[in-house]
Amino acid sequence: MxxxxxxxxxxxxxxxxxxxxxxxxxxxxxxxxxxxxxxxxKSDGILTRNEYTxxxxxxxxxxxxxxxTMEVKVLKVNDGEGQVILTYKRLAADRGNKRIEEAxxxxxxxxxxxxxxxxxxxSVVIDEVRIFIPASLVxxxxxxxxxKYAGQEVQFVISEYNPKRRRYIGDRKQLLVAEKAxxxxxxxxSIQVGDVVEGVVKNVTDFGAFIDIGGADxxxxxxxxxxxxxxxxRKVFKVGDKVKTFIKEISxxxxxxxxxxxxxxxxxxxxxxxxxxxxxxxxxxxxTDFGAFIELEPGVDALLHVxxxxxxxxxxxxxxxxxxxxxxxxxxDFNSNDKKISLSIKALLSAESAAExxxxxxxxxxxxIAAEEA
Numbered sequence: 001m002x003x004x005x006x007x008x009x010x011x012x013x014x015x016x017x018x019x020x021x022x023x024x025x026x027x028x029x030x031x032x033x034x035x036x037x038x039x040x041x042k043s044d045g046i047l048t049r050n051e052y053t054x055x056x057x058x059x060x061x062x063x064x065x066x067x068x069t070m071e072v073k074v075l076k077v078n079d080g081e082g083q084v085i086l087t088y089k090r091l092a093a094d095r096g097n098k099r100i101e102e103a104x105x106x107x108x109x110x111x112x113x114x115x116x117x118x119x120x121x122x123s124v125v126i127d128e129v130r131i132f133i134p135a136s137l138v139x140x141x142x143x144x145x146x147x148k149y150a151g152q153e154v155q156f157v158i159s160e161y162n163p164k165r166r167r168y169i170g171d172r173k174q175l176l177v178a179e180k181a182x183x184x185x186x187x188x189x190s191i192q193v194g195d196v197v198e199g200v201v202k203n204v205t206d207f208g209a210f211i212d213i214g215g216a217d218x219x220x221x222x223x224x225x226x227x228x229x230x231x232x233x234r235k236v237f238k239v240g241d242k243v244k245t246f247i248k249e250i251s252x253x254x255x256x257x258x259x260x261x262x263x264x265x266x267x268x269x270x271x272x273x274x275x276x277x278x279x280x281x282x283x284x285x286x287x288t289d290f291g292a293f294i295e296l297e298p299g300v301d302a303l304l305h306v307x308x309x310x311x312x313x314x315x316x317x318x319x320x321x322x323x324x325x326x327x328x329x330x331x332x333d334f335n336s337n338d339k340k341i342s343l344s345i346k347a348l349l350s351a352e353s354a355a356e357x358x359x360x361x362x363x364x365x366x367x368x369i370a371a372e373e374a
Contacts (some may be wrong), residue, residue, distance in 0.1 A: 017041050017074050017084070022091060027068040032059045037072065043084050047072060051087040054128060055115075089128045096127025097163050104161040109175065112156075114149045122149055124156075124170065131158070133170040140176040180215070184253060187215030193247050197257075201241040209237045211245065211257060218255035220245060225259055227266050228298025229285065266299040267339055274300070274331050274341055279348065281328045284321050292317040294327060294343060302341035304329055309345055 017023060017039070025037030025045055035047040049060055064070070073094075076085040103110055112124040112131070121134040133156055138146060160169035191197065199213035208221040220243070222230050230236055237243070249256040262268075274280060274296065282294035282302065291305040304327065306317055314320055321327065333342035 017077060019074055019077055021074045022071055023074060023086075024069060024071050025086070027064050027066050027070065029066060030061050030064050032061055035060050035064050037070070037086065039072075039084065039086070041084060043078075043082055045072065045074075045084040045086040046079075047086040047088055051075065051085070051089055053089050054125070054130070092128035096129035099127050100129055100131070100158055100168055101161060101163070104158040107157055109155050109157055110170070111153055113153050114151060117146050117150045122146060122154070122170075124154065129168060131156075131168040131170045133172055137169075137171045137173045140173050140180065183215035187213070188250070188253065191247055191250070191255075193250060196244060196246045198242065198244050199257075201237050201239055201243060204234050204237050204239065206233065209233055209243075211243055213245075213255070213257075216253065216255060218245070218247070218257040220257040220259065224248065224257065226298060227260055227264060228295070229301075266297050267336070270300060270339075270341075271334060271336050274302070274334055276331050276334055278331045279328065280331060280343070281326060282343075284323050284325045284327060286323065287317045287321065289316045292321050292327075294329070296341070300341070302329075302331070302343045304343040304345065308332070308343065308347075311346055311349060 023039045023041075023045075025039040027035055028038050028044065029036040033049050035052065037045045037047060039045045049058060052058065052060060052063070070088065071091060072086040072088050073091040074084060075087045075090070079085050102108070110126060112126050114122050115125045115130075116123040118132075121132055121136075122138060124131050124133065133154070135143070135146060137156075137159070138149070154172055155175055156170035156172040157175065158168060159171035159174075160167060162168070197213045197218075199211035199218065201209050202212050202217060203210045206222075208219050208225070210217045211220055222233050225233065225236055243259075245257040245259055246261065247255060248258040280296055280302075282296040285293050285295040285301060287293070289306070291303050292309070293301045294304050295301050304317070306314055308329075309317060309320060327345065328348065329343035329345045330347040331341060332344045332347060333340070335341070
């Protein structure tokens, strides 16, 4: 019986390996582009940067050092030069696939850093598995620019899992929708009509502004923005403005807000300031064929009927007045219940026309408008 050589005995003491096998190795050398591991085989294993990660330009000396142990998968037992080629990223991807599958089945919330911002959405990586979050599922509101998410950690759930096509879709939107629904529920349980709340303007439209009051959006309608007249909400508010309002009405999940605080109501002392016989000065706010509406102060308009503008006959107010012009007149009627004031310039004319002062009339604005429309 022949004796075995040292090399033969050494080779028999070493394990055999196969392509696809998972082995544990000890790092014996690290270079920026590759890691060399002792895997208990007759040849050392080579782990290149490309087989370590999909991330570009990673310096491997920053992720491993001699003496570290790591699990890798055998990619090739012999690369033609007697070297064993190893892969870490494919082993991680296999385990990542299992991780993603479990998360998909359990509807688990995952957290990952955004690796790349694409034209159509965001790309994140979990255990070397790349997951795509479409732009439509990034947020519960439309976002044109997604670059703000670059490098940020985001939470999402897996809404589609297809390993055969390597298609993994993440959904962040449903988490935000659920979170806001819970915040809205808690808010609606804690507020009531009349409460003063602070919020931030989220959107401004022609008819009002939507304000986030901490869990839900309330509508501040244009008619509730001021006791005075607001022509264009965009001239009053912009997105991001902080606003203190009060809750005017709650209907289901709809919240109506108002800035018309009662202590600032211009009609509170109007009966004193605009009693009959008082001489007042105001600005022409708008005109119709039957008269001009004079703004005495924000929120208080009075009607100067066409018959009370001059002693001479006037066809329509626009013949002698223009919007923005200041006029002085006398209060000839005050109706606190209907918040209506009637003015007359004729009542201020010279004493020799005192008889005409009796022509000053009390005008019901609604009746005049109805008659004109008829």
